[in-house]
Amino acid sequence: MAEVKSRLTKDEEKQLCQLLGNVRLCLLFKGSVHGFTPPTFHSKTDAQGPILVVAYNNLGCTFGGFTNEGFKSRDGLVRDEKAFLFRLNTGERKDTPSKIPVRNPDAAIHDHSQHGPNFGNGSLLLLNADMQVSSTVTNNYEFNLADLIGDDPVFVECEAYRVESIGDAMDSPWRKITWTAEEKKRLMELAKTYKPAVNTISQARILIVGPVGAGKSSFFNSVNSVFRGHGTSQAIAGSDATSVTTKYRTYYVKDGKFGKCLPFVLCDSMGLEEKPGTGLEIDDIPKILEGHVPDNYQFNPSASIQSTTAGYIKSPSLKDKIHCVVFVLDSCKVGILSEDLEKKLRKMRSQISLHDVPHVVVLTKVDELCPLVAEDIQNVYKSRAVERQVNTAAARLGIPVSCILPVKNYSSELELEQNNDILILTALQQIMRFADNYFDNMPFERTESNSGSAIV
Numbered sequence: 001m002a003e004v005k006s007r008l009t010k011d012e013e014k015q016l017c018q019l020l021g022n023v024r025l026c027l028l029f030k031g032s033v034h035g036f037t038p039p040t041f042h043s044k045t046d047a048q049g050p051i052l053v054v055a056y057n058n059l060g061c062t063f064g065g066f067t068n069e070g071f072k073s074r075d076g077l078v079r080d081e082k083a084f085l086f087r088l089n090t091g092e093r094k095d096t097p098s099k100i101p102v103r104n105p106d107a108a109i110h111d112h113s114q115h116g117p118n119f120g121n122g123s124l125l126l127l128n129a130d131m132q133v134s135s136t137v138t139n140n141y142e143f144n145l146a147d148l149i150g151d152d153p154v155f156v157e158c159e160a161y162r163v164e165s166i167g168d169a170m171d172s173p174w175r176k177i178t179w180t181a182e183e184k185k186r187l188m189e190l191a192k193t194y195k196p197a198v199n200t201i202s203q204a205r206i207l208i209v210g211p212v213g214a215g216k217s218s219f220f221n222s223v224n225s226v227f228r229g230h231g232t233s234q235a236i237a238g239s240d241a242t243s244v245t246t247k248y249r250t251y252y253v254k255d256g257k258f259g260k261c262l263p264f265v266l267c268d269s270m271g272l273e274e275k276p277g278t279g280l281e282i283d284d285i286p287k288i289l290e291g292h293v294p295d296n297y298q299f300n301p302s303a304s305i306q307s308t309t310a311g312y313i314k315s316p317s318l319k320d321k322i323h324c325v326v327f328v329l330d331s332c333k334v335g336i337l338s339e340d341l342e343k344k345l346r347k348m349r350s351q352i353s354l355h356d357v358p359h360v361v362v363l364t365k366v367d368e369l370c371p372l373v374a375e376d377i378q379n380v381y382k383s384r385a386v387e388r389q390v391n392t393a394a395a396r397l398g399i400p401v402s403c404i405l406p407v408k409n410y411s412s413e414l415e416l417e418q419n420n421d422i423l424i425l426t427a428l429q430q431i432m433r434f435a436d437n438y439f440d441n442m443p444f445e446r447t448e449s450n451s452g453s454a455i456v
């Protein structure tokens with residue numbers, strides 16, 4: 001995923017937290033990436049809850065406004081007692097950050113689908129076509145424009161953030177998980193004794209796909225770590241502008257260092273990128289699903305694998321085919337997934353559906369998304385931030401919420417944590433159940449436990 005990065009410095013974020021209290025800022029809109037137009041602003045920020053708009057000018061002024069009621073293209077004035085304008089302590093201005101509370105809460109914002117963020121019915125209007133801050137004197141906010149922007153009305157960037165209150169947790173979880181040692185043992189046993197519902201193969205083959213840096217390789221490492229009993233990093237993980245994983249890799253997971261291979265294979269792939277000719281080539285997907293792509297195949301972003309490529313599996317059997325696909329998405333970024341990337345993911349999804357391969361979504365980095373989860377993974381299904389991102393992922397990919405599984409991958413830990421293992425194993429259990437659905441769709445394949453004859 002081409003990462004949409006916040007322009008705020010750490011110091012500016014700290015200042016904003018002074019103004020807003022203990023909150024987390026989630027970047028939804030960035031003019032230089034999404035376009036400086038009101039419709040794109042509203043497409044990213046409408047119905048997202050409290051919104052902070054931050055603009056920057058060439059004098060180094062960072063300023064904007066906050067609305068607790070947010071935007072919904074209501075085409076009218078919105079009452080908001082908590083709204084305010086602000087200027088941070090940056091650039092030429094080295095005095096304390098300013099907060100200008102709304103004076104007339106009935107006209108805190110004018111929320112119109114054809115206007116950019118408009119605080120106080122014209123007091124501060126951003127995102128005009130001429131990239132100029134527009135301000136008329138109203139009684140809705142009392143301030144001197146020069147105090148906010150110096151003498152440069154041209155803004156060079158405009159961002160909008162969803163403001164999430166930290167400590168935003170539900171009383172009871174929306175999905176029940178048993179956080180006990182017995183549950184971990186049970187889930188491990190289930191994974192070890194899993195048997196594909198067909199006679200002819202002993203392992204389910206799972207493909208991992210998703211945007212660059214989403215945590216695909218780390219998900220394999222995490223599953224592997226759980227069965228090894230300590231942190232592992234067999235698949236190389238890390239952060240870069242382009243995919244760290246460039247080869248198709250087939251990974252076996254062993255039951256302990258010297259144990260047997262478990263009944264599933266995880267196949268790691270190159271990250272998806274939004275631009276054509278970069279990242280995983282989407283036309284490789286049908287070839288992978290059908291089992292033509294060999295282990296260690298070096299992906300070529302500008303051309304898909306050919307039948308003449310070295311190692312190409314010409315006549316794949318059931319064991320080479322993919323039985324379940326796992327979409328890995330970064331929970332912190334699902335909201336700001338670019339439209340091009342969303343299109344690629346949806347296209348990939350329809351190819352997968354055409355091949356009748358069941359698929360699930362693993363939503364990673366829930367520890368980065370929500371401090372409550374970072375503190376205690378048991379909060380994962382109580383965190384409103386996680387719930388919101390699960391719903392966003394469901395809407396953006398068109399996948400039911402029941403198929404979306406939040407996890408925290410092992411990334412830097414040397415030792416394991418029982419509750420984290422349980423979350424990873426719960427995801428694995430769901431993946432196995434979905435793989436079973438693949439075999440259920442094969443009318444002539446039968447396990448030994450039923451009466452049909454097996455096709456070899």
Ligand SMILES: Nc1nc2c(ncn2[C@@H]2O[C@H](COP(=O)(O)OP(=O)(O)OP(=O)(O)O)[C@@H](O)[C@H]2O)c(=O)[nH]1
Pocket residue numbers: 210211212213214215216217218219236237238239240242243244245246269270271272328364365366367368407408409410411412
């Ligand atoms: N905190 C946290 N970090 C994670 C998590 N999952 C992955 N990471 C980190 O995110 C970065 C990217 O992870 P990778 O597993 O390499 O991601 P990938 O999807 O395989 O990336 P590419 O191969 O480049 O496409 C690494 O620095 C990981 O340590 C998670 O759940 N929590």
Ligand SMILES: [Mg+2]
Pocket residue numbers: 216217218236237244245268269
């Ligand atoms: Mg990788």
